[in-house]
Amino acid sequence: xxxxxxxxxxxxxxxxxxxxxxxxxxxxxxxxxxxxxxxxxxxxxxxxxxxxxxxxxxxxxxxxxxxxxxxxxxxxxxxxxxxxxxxxxxxxxxxxxxxxxxxxxxxxxxxxxxxxxxxxxxxxxxxxxxxxxxxxxxxxxxxxxxxxxxxxxxxxxxxxxxxxxxxxxxxxxxxxxxxxxxxxxxxxxxxxxxxxxxxxxxxxxxxxxxxxxxxxxxxxxxxxxxxxxxxxxxxxxxxxxxxxxxxxxxxxxxxxxxxxxxxxxxxxxxxxxxxxxxxxxxxxxxxxxxxxxxxxxxxxxxxxxxxxxxxxxxxxxxxxxxxxxxxxxxxxxxxxxxxxxxxxxxxxxxxxxxxxxxxxxxxxxxxxxxxxxxxxxxxxxxxxxxxxxxxxxxxxxxxxxxxxxxxxxxxxxxxxxxxxxxxxxxxxxxxxxxxxxxxxxxxxxxxxxxxxxxxxxxxxxxxxxxxxxxxxxxxxxxxxxxxxxxxxxxxxxxxxxxxxxxxxxxxxxxxxxxxxxxxxxxxxxxxxxxxxxx
Amino acid sequence: xxxxxxxxxxxxxxxxxxxxxxxxxxxxxxxxxxxxxxxxxxxxxxxxxxxxxxxxxxxxxxxxxxxxxxxxxxxxxxxxxxxxxxxxxxxxxxxxxxxxxxxxxxxxxxxxxxxxxxxxxxxxxxxxxxxxxxxxxxxxxxxxxxxxxxxxxxxxxxxxxxxxxxxxxxxxxxxxxxxxxxxxxxxxxxxxxxx
Numbered sequence: 001x002x003x004x005x006x007x008x009x010x011x012x013x014x015x016x017x018x019x020x021x022x023x024x025x026x027x028x029x030x031x032x033x034x035x036x037x038x039x040x041x042x043x044x045x046x047x048x049x050x051x052x053x054x055x056x057x058x059x060x061x062x063x064x065x066x067x068x069x070x071x072x073x074x075x076x077x078x079x080x081x082x083x084x085x086x087x088x089x090x091x092x093x094x095x096x097x098x099x100x101x102x103x104x105x106x107x108x109x110x111x112x113x114x115x116x117x118x119x120x121x122x123x124x125x126x127x128x129x130x131x132x133x134x135x136x137x138x139x140x141x142x143x144x145x146x147x148x149x150x151x152x153x154x155x156x157x158x159x160x161x162x163x164x165x166x167x168x169x170x171x172x173x174x175x176x177x178x179x180x181x182x183x184x185x186x187x188x189x190x191x192x193x194x195x196x197x198x199x200x201x202x203x204x205x206x207x208x209x210x211x212x213x214x215x216x217x218x219x220x221x222x223x224x225x226x227x228x229x230x231x232x233x234x235x236x237x238x239x240x241x242x243x244x245x246x247x248x249x250x251x252x253x254x255x256x257x258x259x260x261x262x263x264x265x266x267x268x269x270x271x272x273x274x275x276x277x278x279x280x281x282x283x284x285x286x287x288x289x290x291x292x293x294x295x296x297x298x299x300x301x302x303x304x305x306x307x308x309x310x311x312x313x314x315x316x317x318x319x320x321x322x323x324x325x326x327x328x329x330x331x332x333x334x335x336x337x338x339x340x341x342x343x344x345x346x347x348x349x350x351x352x353x354x355x356x357x358x359x360x361x362x363x364x365x366x367x368x369x370x371x372x373x374x375x376x377x378x379x380x381x382x383x384x385x386x387x388x389x390x391x392x393x394x395x396x397x398x399x400x401x402x403x404x405x406x407x408x409x410x411x412x413x414x415x416x417x418x419x420x421x422x423x424x425x426x427x428x429x430x431x432x433x434x435x436x437x438x439x440x441x442x443x444x445x446x447x448x449x450x451x452x453x454x455x456x457x458x459x460x461x462x463x464x465x466x467x468x469x470x471x472x473x474x475x476x477x478x479x480x481x482x483x484x485x486x487x488x489x490x491x492x493x494x495x496x497x498x499x500x501x502x503x504x505x506x507x508x509x510x511x512x513x514x515x516x517x518x519x520x521x522x523x524x525x526x527x528x529x530x531x532x533x534x
Numbered sequence: 535x536x537x538x539x540x541x542x543x544x545x546x547x548x549x550x551x552x553x554x555x556x557x558x559x560x561x562x563x564x565x566x567x568x569x570x571x572x573x574x575x576x577x578x579x580x581x582x583x584x585x586x587x588x589x590x591x592x593x594x595x596x597x598x599x600x601x602x603x604x605x606x607x608x609x610x611x612x613x614x615x616x617x618x619x620x621x622x623x624x625x626x627x628x629x630x631x632x633x634x635x636x637x638x639x640x641x642x643x644x645x646x647x648x649x650x651x652x653x654x655x656x657x658x659x660x661x662x663x664x665x666x667x668x669x670x671x672x673x674x675x676x677x678x679x680x681x682x683x684x685x686x687x688x689x690x691x692x693x694x695x696x697x698x699x700x701x702x703x704x705x706x707x708x709x710x711x712x713x714x715x716x717x718x719x720x721x722x723x724x725x726x727x728x729x
Binding site for chain 2: 111112163167168170171174175176177178179180198201202203204205206207208209210212213216217220221222223224225289291503515516517518519520524525528
């Protein structure tokens with residue numbers, strides 16, 4: 001058998017050398033740089049979003065003391081929800097996938113890399129337009145009609161950009177794999193990226209359709225879509241559950257990937273894990289586009305057979321199936337971690353992130369039970385926060401894990417481990433008080449309310465959670481920037497990985513691999529390692 | 535140092551075809567969502583006001599039906615290009631692509647004719663949701679048509695430029711027109727027939 005050195009020769013042009021000029025960066029087709037651009041911009045957006053979230057939390061501590069003008073509150077809620085979903089959650093996870101998936105597949109580049117690059121720039125400029133519009137009294141419920149139009153147009157641009165990048169990613173996974181890598185041998189994270197990007201290709205265009213109608217109606221007639229006040233009614237599904245399950249599904253893929261590596265063994269029941277991730281993405285995407293009310297609105301004890309079909313069946317299909325999918329991934333991961341897993345910081349990030357996303361799914365199932373009387377309360381915001389911040393934790397873990405391959409250097413475990421714990425505490429603190437406040441009937445998206453109970457405590461705790469999350473992100477970004485410039489060199493395979501990305505040099509060269517590898521199992525590097533240990 | 539077996543670089547695996555198919559999925563979701571909202575508004579309008587199409591507006595069915603027939607022709611010619619390319623009949627392939635492009639342009643013209651005949655105001659004293667939604671959904675379809683014509687032009691230029699072995703692009707081109715035909719059938723039935 002012919003064997004090759006997996007380490008790319010030193011003569012290969014490094015990414016940093018190739019992209020030394022701004023012009024080259026602007027026109028790059030290197031998937032690693034496109035992915036890093038998505039990650040970098042969305043982390044900046046994350047900091048802005050958390051600041052707004054913290055301000056809204058503080059505003060809600062004392063319902064009578066108004067920090068902001070009453071007309072500014074809807075705008076702040078809009079930028080908080082829309083920003084953290086479309087400028088942070090989707091592009092952050094999409095960016096990680098774009099940077100990593102071709103390496104995992106043994107591909108030299110993305111398929112249609114210019115489409116992905118165009119997607120990044122389209123999304124970036126669309127995001128700028130959206131922020132400008134909302135800051136200028138546009139956005140849902142905004143008072144300036146010019147900027148409401150700009151907001152709708154900007155959102156359309158954002159959605160198109162994200163869909164373009166998702167299309168490039170999905171095509172890569174379906175068509176550009178190493179010899180021998182059939183779909184059953186695709187790495188776990190790449191599989192989650194596939195089902196996630198296919199989900200995006202279903203959900204985002206549906207959102208674009210609603211945006212198009214809303215824009216044309218707002219521009220010309222304002223006859224059917226409720227003008228500025230009605231905007232959220234038509235596009236709100238794009239930043240609510242179950243759409244967010246689709247956006248966050250790669251958190252499960254990352255967890256499965258890192259669990260397998262930490263256990264040092266092949267992940268058992270790969271097909272079942274694939275099915276679990278598929279269930280999350282497909283049932284949530286269908287639930288989003290079908291738009292059938294998927295809540296149990298009547299008293300369960302009085303259900304007729306017809307109610308089971310009209311209420312329980314859609315509820316189960318669009319809310320319980322994703323939970324089943326998430327549970328499968330977590331359960332199989334738990335089985336794999338029996339024994340003596342190697343506890344690494346990416347594993348901690350991955351487990352805590354996937355756990356929070358899963359808690360968000362469970363909470364959404366509770367929210368939709370009519371008897372709980374949670375509709376219109378902040379309980380939904382807590383659910384959404386669990387998913388968004390949980391996915392952010394996963395993305396931080398992914399940057400810690402694959403940063404070694406993208407930048408060639410490691411973030412020190414001792415420094416970043418407390419950040420992972422702090423992020424988990426921040427997420428729980430930001431989201432869980434809203435679960436309690438939801439049961440106490442605190443209204444959603446409102447700064448003025450009056451209900452029995454220590455409302456200032458719940459809102460104060462949540463605001464503190466946002467502040468801690470801000471601190472988490474600042475610490476993480478600071479550590480990453482310092483480590484990826486001056487940190488310890490990672491080596492080619494610092495985590496004892498199983499998949500092809502660890503078979504090339506760190507940082508990966510421009511075309512990823514000097515030779516094309518043949519794959520004979522889902523864990524090609526693990527096949528070699530027992531022999532090496534012997 | 536780990537070593538993996540080396541291999542010859544794999545041949546591209548129908549990237550254009552799969553990419554086009556995914557683009558069709560996305561466009562289907564876009565138009566599907568718009569049709570769903572159209573039907574929702576129509577039902578509400580009929581239930582509340584008894585009518586959906588504004589008074590005095592007549593939908594010209596002749597050009598709408600002509601578009602549908604044009605799509606049948608497009609399907610035949612798009613499939614002909616696939617067959618001709620497979621049999622390396624260069625002139626037939628070029629003729630098929632040209633006919634697809636010309637009929638596509640005719641469909642755009644027919645849609646413009648529908649706009650002219652309907653005289654449906656987008657702005658007026660009593661604007662209705664029908665007006666804006668009609669222009670939004672047919673305009674979106676028109677955009678997909680223009681993308682299709684662009685696809686035909688690119689395919690024709692590449693083929694005529696000598697890349698005659700690139701049959702995958704021709705197949706992807708046919709797939710896109712098959713998809714557009716199915717999509718227009720849905721638009722025709724919901725927007726023009728059920729009104």
